[in-house]
Amino acid sequence: METKIRSIYALWNAQDRDGVLAAFQTLGPEGFTIEYVGSEPLEGTQAIIDMWEQYAGSCTTDVVTLLVNGNEAAALIHNNLKQDDGIVTMPSIETYKVSDGVLEVRYFHQTA
Incomplete structure (x- = not known):
């Protein structure tokens, strides 16, 4: 699980959309959802x-910490984000849970 999750971020930074989708689909062979905490979960492929x-090419990611316990993981x-006056770093906590082949991803982002 750790290797596949790390690959998602590396593939994102390499601007490989098909690779990102394939990595999510490998973790969730029976499907996956993406939830921006505070909103309803979205079908995973369309959410990606x-x-x-919205963000490819203007946002890269750094995995600060990744913890994996069994079929669950949490990442800081x-x-x-590239902006006119430079780079702004916005932290998020992202969780992954696989159950019966279904991947549930939750993104905790700072809101205004």
Whole structure:
């Protein structure tokens, strides 16, 4: 699980959308959801495509800490957003849980 999760962030930084999707699908062969905490979970593939369209090329990620226990993981991520006046780093906590082949991903992002 750790290797596949780390690959998601590396593939994102390499701007390999198909690789990112494949990594999520490998973790959740029966499907996956993405939840931005505070909102309803979204179907995973479309959520990644939407995220890609909004942030690919303008945001890279650094895995600060990744903890894996059995079928669950939690990561502290630094999202590095390119802006006119430089890079702004926004932390997030991202959790992964696999149950019966279904992956549930939750993103805790700072809100205004």
